[in-house]
Amino acid sequence: MQIAKDTVVSMHYTLSDETGEIESSRNTAQPIEALIGHGGMIPGLENALMGHTTGDQVEVDVVPAEAYGERDEGQVQRVPKKYFRDGARLKPGVITALAMKDGGQRTVTVIKVGSSVVDVDLNHPLAGKTLHFAVEILAVREASAEEIAHRHVHGPGGVEH
Numbered sequence: 019m020q021i022a023k024d025t026v027v028s029m030h031y032t033l034s035d036e037t038g039e040i041e042s043s044r045n046t047a048q049p050i051e052a053l054i055g056h057g058g059m060i061p062g063l064e065n066a067l068m069g070h071t072t073g074d075q076v077e078v079d080v081v082p083a084e085a086y087g088e089r090d091e092g093q094v095q096r097v098p099k100k101y102f103r104d105g106a107r108l109k110p111g112v113i114t115a116l117a118m119k120d121g122g123q124r125t126v127t128v129i130k131v132g133s134s135v136v137d138v139d140l141n142h143p144l145a146g147k148t149l150h151f152a153v154e155i156l157a158v159r160e161a162s163a164e165e166i167a168h169r170h171v172h173g174p175g176g177v178e179h
């Protein structure tokens with residue numbers, strides 16, 4: 019079966035930029051599973067995987083516009099320390115989660131830590147980077163109607179509920 023909209027791909031991937039490896043699914047026990055065509059994967063990677071099948075190795079460079087966007091230098095904010103769960107452990111360069119007013123979370127990078135406030139960069143840590151993905155496709159299957167309705171994968175490697 020070929021990768022297309024409404025399929026589920028099981029894969030191993032290694033992500034790197036010009037300075038080296040950033041993360042790899044091979045460092046964890048499980049390959050990752052992704053539902054294709056529902057916004058769960060960055061567009062540049064998803065487009066590169068389309069039409070491939072089990073056993074294929076895919077290598078692709080993805081520019082920021084097709085990944086996590088360009089960096090916006092205006093996205094630096096001063097936030098009271100109490101909004102961080104791990105306020106005591108913050109230091110420059112640490113990537114942490116900031117609770118948002120809407121109840122969600124945002125991944126931020128700490129720039130500077132004061133006694134009661136923290137300067138953070140709200141840009142995604144991978145914004146502005148051209149990313150290199152090396153992917154090995156382990157399996158491709160049709161997504162269930164329920165997975166498509168929920169817009170995520172169910173079962174081991176996905177959401178179990």
Ligand code: ZN
Nearest residue numbers: 168170172177
């Ligand atoms: Zn679900």
